[in-house]
Amino acid sequence: MRFRATLDADRRLVILQLLENSSGYMANEHLIYSALPGFGHEVSMDRVRTDLAWLDEQGLVALERPGDVHLARLTQRGMDVAAGRARVDGVKRPGPEE
Secondary structure (H helix, E strand, C coil): CCHHHHHHHHHHHHHHHHHHCCHHHEEEHHHHHHHHHHHCCCCCHHHHHHHHHHHHHCCCEEEECCCCCCEEEECHHHHHHHCCCCCCCCCCCCCCCC
16 A cells, blocks of 8 residues: 555544544544644645545545534444444554554
């Protein structure tokens, strides 16, 4: 896997895991954006929105757009991928310690 694809897959897993650990399994794009550097992913807000749209297309999150803010809610399928019970190409599979 190319390095860029590896980074993308890891970042998408981190987003799913952030949502899994969020109250109500949801968070807005600003919270996700501010949390990602703590996991080694300093990216633009545009990149976060692109990842959220991709995760929505895969059925891993449900996106709502109240006003100008994107709100992501983890789906059951997304929870299964975050926990390693299901696989989706483009999302890193968590290791046994994650």
